[in-house]
Amino acid sequence: LEFHELRDYQAGDSPRRIDWKASARRQRLITRHYQDEQNQSVWVLLDGGRRMALPTGDLTAFDHGLNAALLLAWSALRQGDRAGAMLFSAETPRWLDPVHGPNGIQSLLKGFYDVHPADRASDFSQAARHFHGRWRRRALVVIISRVQAEDSDDLLAAVRMLSRRHLVMVADMELPEQAALRRALHARLRHAGAQLVAATPDTLAERLGQAYQQLKQAGRL
Numbered sequence: 001l002e003f004h005e006l007r008d009y010q011a012g013d014s015p016r017r018i019d020w021k022a023s024a025r026r027q028r029l030i031t032r033h034y035q036d037e038q039n040q041s042v043w044v045l046l047d048g049g050r051r052m053a054l055p056t057g058d059l060t061a062f063d064h065g066l067n068a069a070l071l072l073a074w075s076a077l078r079q080g081d082r083a084g085a086m087l088f089s090a091e092t093p094r095w096l097d098p099v100h101g102p103n104g105i106q107s108l109l110k111g112f113y114d115v116h117p118a119d120r121a122s123d124f125s126q127a128a129r130h131f132h133g134r135w136r137r138r139a140l141v142v143i144i145s146r147v148q149a150e151d152s153d154d155l156l157a158a159v160r161m162l163s164r165r166h167l168v169m170v171a172d173m174e175l176p177e178q179a180a181l182r183r184a185l186h187a188r189l190r191h192a193g194a195q196l197v198a199a200t201p202d203t204l205a206e207r208l209g210q211a212y213q214q215l216k217q218a219g220r221l
Contacts, residue, residue: 040221042076044069047145048089049122056201062117064201065144071205088127089118128158147172159194169195
């Protein structure tokens with residue numbers, strides 16, 4: 001819920017919603033009224049670890065992930081939602097505060113203009129703890145990575161932590177020859193409560209945008 005207005009107390013209003021400061025100023029009982037929040041927050045957690053440096057055609061996996069992140073943010077902004085981003089790879093993730101409105105994409109572009117994959121392993125649990133500690137309001141949290149079988153315990157722990165408060169989606173860039181190796185992990189991620197988008201690098205942006213629109217239309221955000 002978000003604050004909507006102050007108005008005179010009416011029979012049936014909850015006493016807990018009386019605004020005593022406003023009542024004192026106006027010398028009559030005033031209550032605070034709320035409405036369902038219309039605009040939600042979409043957060044992209046982009047993996048910036050060494051695995052994302054893998055070349056896929058003319059681009060790297062990181063380039064494809066960044067393109068998908070920015071396209072998703074742009075779609076969310078056009079829908080009236082807020083969009084924020086976090087790049088995790090370094091000990092201190094790069095945090096881009098959420099923006100609002102179509103012009104907000106410029107802020108995200110500036111925040112990401114100099115990023116590239118780091119020469120270190122990805123740590124999903126650390127990223128989840130950092131995000132969980134900084135962002136309290138419910139949001140759609142999209143983790144973009146190139147998931148590997150050995151990520152199972154770490155990624156599942158991150159999903160479970162984030163799912164306590166947020167709607168979580170994992171966007172996995174998979175290569176066709178690795179699809180069979182990831183099926184078991186994908187099933188475990190779904191069981192842990194994550195939405196899952198599995199797509200080749202060159203189709204990830206489109207598939208991720210479609211998944212966001214489906215959640216939006218279903219009223220799940």
